[in-house]
Amino acid sequence: MSATAGLIVIGNEVLSGKVVDEHTPFFVRELRDLGVELKKVSMIPDDVDTIGREVAAFSAAFDVVFTTGGVGPTHDDVTMEGVARAFGVPVVRNREIEVLLVSHSPGETTGAQLRMADIPEGATLLKPDSIVFPIIVVRNVYVLPGVPSTARRKFLAIRERFRGQAFSLVVLYLSKGESAIAERLAKTAREYPDVAIGSYPRYDDVEYKVKVTVESRNADRTRAAATALETLLEDSIVRIEGPGPG
Amino acid sequence: MSATAGLIVIGNEVLSGKVVDEHTPFFVRELRDLGVELKKVSMIPDDVDTIGREVAAFSAAFDVVFTTGGVGPTHDDVTMEGVARAFGVPVVRNREIEVLLVSHSPGETTGAQLRMADIPEGATLLKPDSIVFPIIVVRNVYVLPGVPSTARRKFLAIRERFRGQAFSLVVLYLSKGESAIAERLAKTAREYPDVAIGSYPRYDDVEYKVKVTVESRNADRTRAAATALETLLEDSIVRIEGPGPG
Numbered sequence: 114m115s116a117t118a119g120l121i122v123i124g125n126e127v128l129s130g131k132v133v134d135e136h137t138p139f140f141v142r143e144l145r146d147l148g149v150e151l152k153k154v155s156m157i158p159d160d161v162d163t164i165g166r167e168v169a170a171f172s173a174a175f176d177v178v179f180t181t182g183g184v185g186p187t188h189d190d191v192t193m194e195g196v197a198r199a200f201g202v203p204v205v206r207n208r209e210i211e212v213l214l215v216s217h218s219p220g221e222t223t224g225a226q227l228r229m230a231d232i233p234e235g236a237t238l239l240k241p242d243s244i245v246f247p248i249i250v251v252r253n254v255y256v257l258p259g260v261p262s263t264a265r266r267k268f269l270a271i272r273e274r275f276r277g278q279a280f281s282l283v284v285l286y287l288s289k290g291e292s293a294i295a296e297r298l299a300k301t302a303r304e305y306p307d308v309a310i311g312s313y314p315r316y317d318d319v320e321y322k323v324k325v326t327v328e329s330r331n332a333d334r335t336r337a338a339a340t341a342l343e344t345l346l347e348d349s350i351v352r353i354e355g356p357g358p359g
Numbered sequence: 360m361s362a363t364a365g366l367i368v369i370g371n372e373v374l375s376g377k378v379v380d381e382h383t384p385f386f387v388r389e390l391r392d393l394g395v396e397l398k399k400v401s402m403i404p405d406d407v408d409t410i411g412r413e414v415a416a417f418s419a420a421f422d423v424v425f426t427t428g429g430v431g432p433t434h435d436d437v438t439m440e441g442v443a444r445a446f447g448v449p450v451v452r453n454r455e456i457e458v459l460l461v462s463h464s465p466g467e468t469t470g471a472q473l474r475m476a477d478i479p480e481g482a483t484l485l486k487p488d489s490i491v492f493p494i495i496v497v498r499n500v501y502v503l504p505g506v507p508s509t510a511r512r513k514f515l516a517i518r519e520r521f522r523g524q525a526f527s528l529v530v531l532y533l534s535k536g537e538s539a540i541a542e543r544l545a546k547t548a549r550e551y552p553d554v555a556i557g558s559y560p561r562y563d564d565v566e567y568k569v570k571v572t573v574e575s576r577n578a579d580r581t582r583a584a585a586t587a588l589e590t591l592l593e594d595s596i597v598r599i600e601g602p603g604p605g
Contacts, residue, residue, distance in 0.1 A: 125555065125557055126557055126559055126572070127387075128400065129391060129396075129397070129526075130387040130388055131557065131570075132559060133384065137380065137402070141374065141375070141376040142376055150375075152374065152403075152404065153374070153401065154374065155399065155401050155402075156399065156400040156401075158398065158399075163399075185537050185560065186537050187537050187545070188541070188558075189556070223542065225541030225542050226538035226541070259559075260560060260561075260562060262562065263562070280375075291432050291433050292432045292464070292469050292471055292472035295432045295433045295434070295469065295471030295472070295474075296469065298434055309371065311372055311377065313377065314431065315506075316506060317508065324377075328375075
């Protein structure tokens, strides 16, 4: 499986700088390691319409979608309504979660807290052993909380279900600038259309001027493209890393 | 002016974790300080169609749009084509930038380098004193480079043109959890619909359990909503910050 993924980070607090987004770096790293191609990240506010539109678009475009944020008991937690709207289903009270909430805080459960049992109709509950509250999945959308440590714990409990074919990566560090090498890179990119060749200049590094990345899910093809580039760029190679996991 | 903004971070390297995104934290902080409301951030790959669709949607939805990345001389730099596609205009060689490029590297200008003079038809060039290469603007879209230090320098050279009405913010740190306070927050949010009230739990802080933010562009309204909340939440206030800039 060569899956694609999208991440939707929900919360006014991220866009307004009250909370630093820890979700994106985590998912970038984890999905990479799993061989899942992260195709898009969106950060959007706690607004039902916006969430609905974004979830619908992501769900149609990518194999799996993760959302973070907006699932607590307060008035600004509207992710469940947004996900429900994306799929045109109502939000319904889930009896199993309701029982969990009540047993978790016996005698203290408020109406607000019970809102956390309201989920999109047709949602699936995932219950890996290591976590107390289930993970809510609607079609291909995994709805995770906004508190980073909790979101991480939930994702890590189910991460192996997403594992695919690993990326292989070779990195070339070059002593010449992008303009000097651009035509040779373009030639190799044309000859190896199945291999992703990236070029990233640095202006503040004494060792190199450009980092060129060569990557695909096929280790032989990655190696072949990297060897072709090594030959073409012989005059400017400072150092080569890999092949190794991407 | 109470402007809204969107940020599009373009580049496979960010989504695949080869480069850490430094643009989002920078723009979150800068726009906040300027009183501009950042409504959405997207991270997307170096793909002309994807860039075209995203830029078109952002340009229609927000007052100003910033893009970063994909403007160098290599084959994976396709942002100009993407922005042109968003507005249905061709990419044309700009004579002024061409002259700048040639004078910058006399006798060494390659065809690849001259690609950096190809910009969407109808683009405006901004030339603040402090920068050498102009900033390219297409309608309400400011096209900035992917190298963070260069993008920052360019943005800082024009930042004052975006300054609007500042946000005012009060933060309440509470000793009770979200479920216990949710109904009181919701009541205040209903009574002050023009004031944004946010609630952010922490599970790893000894000082407080929830941080509540009260915010608007009208300092009197922010203060009034904060005072109402202080009264309602008297039993659980640990500390109050502000009113201050948001």
